[in-house]
Amino acid sequence: MFLTQTTLVLVGTVLLGITAGLVGTFAYLRRRALAGDVIAHAALPGLCLAFLITQSHSMSVLLAGALITGVAGAFLMSLLRRVSRLRQDAILGTVLSIAYGLGIALTRAIQNHYRNERGADLESFIIGRAATMLKGDVLQIGAATIGCGIVVLVIYKELKLLSFDESFCRVQGWPATRLDLLLMFLTAVTVIAGLPAVGVVLTAALLIIPAAAARFWTDRLSHMMAISAGMGGVSGAVGTLLSARLDQMPTGPLVVLTASSLFVVSWMLAPKRGWLWNRGVSREELATAAEEILAANPSGGPEVAS
Amino acid sequence: MNAPDSPDAILDIHDMTVAYDRRPVLWNIDLTLPEPGLIAIVGPNGAGKSTLIKAVMGLVPVVSGRVSVWGQSVEQQRQRIGYVPQRESVDWDFPINVLETVLMGTYGQLGWFRRPKAKHRQWALECLERVGMQDFATRQIGQLSGGQQQRVFLARALAQDAHLYFMDEPMAGVDAATERIIFELLENLRNAGRAIVLVHHDLRTVAEYFDEVVLLNVRIVASGPVATTFTPEKLQATYGGRLSILDTMSEAVRSQQESV
Numbered sequence: 243m244f245l246t247q248t249t250l251v252l253v254g255t256v257l258l259g260i261t262a263g264l265v266g267t268f269a270y271l272r273r274r275a276l277a278g279d280v281i282a283h284a285a286l287p288g289l290c291l292a293f294l295i296t297q298s299h300s301m302s303v304l305l306a307g308a309l310i311t312g313v314a315g316a317f318l319m320s321l322l323r324r325v326s327r328l329r330q331d332a333i334l335g336t337v338l339s340i341a342y343g344l345g346i347a348l349t350r351a352i353q354n355h356y357r358n359e360r361g362a363d364l365e366s367f368i369i370g371r372a373a374t375m376l377k378g379d380v381l382q383i384g385a386a387t388i389g390c391g392i393v394v395l396v397i398y399k400e401l402k403l404l405s406f407d408e409s410f411c412r413v414q415g416w417p418a419t420r421l422d423l424l425l426m427f428l429t430a431v432t433v434i435a436g437l438p439a440v441g442v443v444l445t446a447a448l449l450i451i452p453a454a455a456a457r458f459w460t461d462r463l464s465h466m467m468a469i470s471a472g473m474g475g476v477s478g479a480v481g482t483l484l485s486a487r488l489d490q491m492p493t494g495p496l497v498v499l500t501a502s503s504l505f506v507v508s509w510m511l512a513p514k515r516g517w518l519w520n521r522g523v524s525r526e527e528l529a530t531a532a533e534e535i536l537a538a539n540p541s542g543g544p545e546v547a548s
Numbered sequence: 549m550n551a552p553d554s555p556d557a558i559l560d561i562h563d564m565t566v567a568y569d570r571r572p573v574l575w576n577i578d579l580t581l582p583e584p585g586l587i588a589i590v591g592p593n594g595a596g597k598s599t600l601i602k603a604v605m606g607l608v609p610v611v612s613g614r615v616s617v618w619g620q621s622v623e624q625q626r627q628r629i630g631y632v633p634q635r636e637s638v639d640w641d642f643p644i645n646v647l648e649t650v651l652m653g654t655y656g657q658l659g660w661f662r663r664p665k666a667k668h669r670q671w672a673l674e675c676l677e678r679v680g681m682q683d684f685a686t687r688q689i690g691q692l693s694g695g696q697q698q699r700v701f702l703a704r705a706l707a708q709d710a711h712l713y714f715m716d717e718p719m720a721g722v723d724a725a726t727e728r729i730i731f732e733l734l735e736n737l738r739n740a741g742r743a744i745v746l747v748h749h750d751l752r753t754v755a756e757y758f759d760e761v762v763l764l765n766v767r768i769v770a771s772g773p774v775a776t777t778f779t780p781e782k783l784q785a786t787y788g789g790r791l792s793i794l795d796t797m798s799e800a801v802r803s804q805q806e807s808v
Contacts, residue, residue: 402644412606412607414655415626415656457643461643462648463644463648465643
């Protein structure tokens with residue numbers, strides 16, 4: 243074998259991190275970051291149902307089931323938003339909890355029923371078990387993430403327009419609803435691809451954290467995507483290597499913790515937007531700045547409507 | 549306006565009704581715009597001014613009615629329609645600079661997958677120059693004043709090179725300098741044969757700058773040339789019993805009539 247298990251997992255998590263960084267940039271800017279979390283949790287019952295229906299242990303069959311219920315969870319969420327008048331956070335919390343509760347109950351029931359004979363190790367999807375991923379799994383997951391990453395780069399211009407100004411996007415004749423659905427689908431595929439290594443509970447963090455960290459360093463979308471993808475890839479690599487070094491430490495949480503460290507560093511140290519940079523701004527300086535603006539623009543204030 | 553339906557009218561709205569939560573916000577709108585010009589839509593808060601232009605562009609669903617532009621559906625004429633949304637409708641902290649924002653105006657012509665080239669950048673810079681913002685091309689849009697942000701939105705609409713523009717309160721909350729620049733720009737567009745439909749809140753400037761006015765309060769109260777439509781009686785009918793506003797308005801109308 244050319245690849246050691248660690249190298250294999252490394253390839254998978256780095257690709258995952260890069261794609262999650264790219265897709266996550268748009269999820270973050272569209273304020274859809276938590277939708278990824280709902281998709282991940284809604285994926286768990288799908289994994290179980292896929293196993294119960296097909297009795298297959300194949301990763302692609304299980305993940306296909308996960309994708310179906312994950313996307314269904316996302317649709318349920320947007321349906322509830324339209325028909326129920328519930329607030330967004332209440333909807334997210336409700337759908338996520340129901341799906342997760344159902345998923346946990348099903349995994350346990352399957353575990354109990356099959357004991358150790360022919361049961362799939364579904365509980366490993368809850369926080370992920372990268373160490374046991376097979377070469378075939380990694381290849382499939384790698385192909386899915388590379389595919390998503392390429393689609394995002396190809397329709398970069400269209401996604402940028404949609405994310406910044408949806409009504410302008412529509413007025414120009416772009417199919418904004420379908421673009422939005424495509425972005426949701428890319429988010430879902432990325433999340434599902436992350437389940438074997440990072441797990442239901444933590445995968446969404448890979449969408450949110452690198453993108454949020456990247457925002458501190460730049461005011462340009464293209465740069466933000468590059469930085470976010472880079473941080474995602476580095477988190478995947480460092481998390482995997484740490485997990486290989488440290489006995490019994492799961493990969494997923496270490497990947498997420500690495501990403502979180504990068505986030506904290508970004509938040510503290512980034513120029514202009516960072517905490518350290520803004521710490522020195524005093525009340526007096528703000529007052530002076532306000533005075534300068536008013537002086538330069540005497541008619542300054544907003545016109546009062548008659 | 550209110551001319552008999554002509555298939556070649558720039559804009560022809562027929563029997564349009566829009567409702568939110570079963571409450572009509574626009575009722576039975578009939579409006580024909582046969583010729584280019586500068587058209588103001590005015591009316592009290594909640595009259596449906598923004599909804600009217602959004603419904604025409606297909607941004608909000610209509611209960612009934614049809615809209616044609618140059619005798620065709622809006623969908624077929626997207627390339628010739630420009631839009632300036634309300635400034636509050638976007639996140640100004642978005643990671644994008646002024647030039648990139650203006651370049652978005654060219655996306656419609658670019659079509660799928662193609663990226664803006666040097667000539668598009670040149671064009672976007674020209675549009676920025678027309679609103680006096682060329683020196684801000686590389687600024688992040690959040691670091692601009694409200695008036696400057698509004699001018700960036702106008703430059704983006706200019707980059708669309710449209711023949712029919714819808715603008716949603718471009719003068720709201722802008723400084724006097726920006727307002728002058730915008731009116732100058734609108735007059736240039738009108739003189740170049742473009743039609744501009746503008747949601748407007750400042751009654752004092754209607755008579756001075758606009759050719760036609762639409763008085764809207766859920767229904768169209770009156771529409772036509774400013775001279776015959778923008779009268780105290782019709783304004784009273786539009787604004788109803790809001791007396792405090794009415795005083796200001798009739799004063800505004802009087803001072804306009806004196807100055808004309």
